[in-house]
Amino acid sequence: MLNSLPFAYFQNKFVPFAEANISIATHALHYGTGAFGGLRGIPDPQNPQQILLFRLDRHCQRLSQSAKFLRYDLPADKIENTIVDFVRVNKPSTSFYIRPFIYTSDIGIAPRLHNIEKQFFVYGLELGDYMSPEGVSCRISSWYRQEDRSFPLKGKITGAYITSSLAKTEAVESGFDEGILMNSQGKVCEASGMNIFIVRNGQLITPGVEQDILEGITRDSILTIAQDMGIKTIERPVDKSELLIADEVFLSGTAAKITPVKRIENYELSTTRPITEKLREKLTAITENRDDNYREWVYTIPLE
Known part of the structure; x- marks a missing residue:
């Protein structure tokens, strides 16, 4: 069982992870109309009072590009600023993984990308080795x-x-x-x-x-x-x-x-x-x- 970081960015604000919920009728849940990123962070081994993120700019750029397929204009700098704030709010003390996510958030049954609301959220998990380093x-x-x-x-x-x-x-x-x-x-x-x-x-x-x-x-x-x-x-x-x-x-x-x-x-x-x-x-x-x-x-x- 992976441990979630305490707070998520959801509906334009930071809330406790357990309160960041969507409806079972959410459009993206039914049609796969979402896009996501994933990046790692660690406490700095030389200074535990700061966090290191690997290639943050590239991850944000790729997610912004993915959003375009969903007809969603989400600038990379908006994603980057949100992730930086997310880290500061959570203050992780161990290796972790950040999952920024874009999705069609309306409730509806027609598969489409036009005339439909999109949302952006971020959550994180404590994460060490995902796969065995031995092979x-x-x-x-x-x-x-x-x-x-x-x-x-x-x-x-x-x-x-x-x-x-x-x-x-x-x-x-x-x-x-x-x-x-x-x-x-x-x-x-x-x-x-x-x-x-x-x-x-x-x-x-x-x-x-x-x-x-x-x-x-x-x-x-x-x-x-x-x-x-x-x-x-x-x-x-x-x-x-x-x-x-x-x-x-x-x-x-x-x-x-x-x-x-x-x-x-x-x-x-x-x-x-x-x-x-x-x-x-x-x-x-x-x-x-x-x-x-x-x-x-x-x-x-x-x-x-």
Whole structure:
């Protein structure tokens, strides 16, 4: 059971989390007409009286862009200011996760995006490791990722996550931790809520944005970090068979951070993961504000 942070931002004010409720007839609940973000925060290890948020600006920009698919004009700076106030109100004392959310809030039965009210809320949860840092097992899902021509995959739209949910449950109920989705062309796409990377011959490889993936912010960070470290990076289609012979495979995401994959189907992967570990150590140092070269990625919020 995850512990919620005490206060939520709901209907333009901060209220106790338990009071931030919606009607069972809410439009978005029935039609998947919502969009969300997710970002991590931690108390500063060097100064517990301030909070560190990783790439706040990018997260707010992406959510603002997602809102456009719902015909909702929500500026990124409005989202950012609300999240900063949310952190100050809650004063978290441990690692946590923030979920900003946009949705069609009217009560109605017609699926639409025009002539309908939209709302924005924010809540948070205490969150440590989302997945085992020692590694996870994956299966190839029988479900396929949607195509951008039929779904706006450049946004984090709630309706898309039925496929993720099906893939995740299928994986867990068949003895695995996570499912890997292929796209409609039969190429590797992503996991249920994470991007995927492989390492072959010292090169870091990940499906490109044309492969119907979500444009992950952690994914973008890893590509930048790897290039800065002199690791050759390639964005291209990835074949299923490449997963089985890769030197290293890992998943990435806000919640998952960098999570190694130790087994795919009945293929055991190497437990020696030099590039994965280098990237994970670097990303941890950056999120803890211990790397001067990436300080612009870390937003500091004083609590006093």
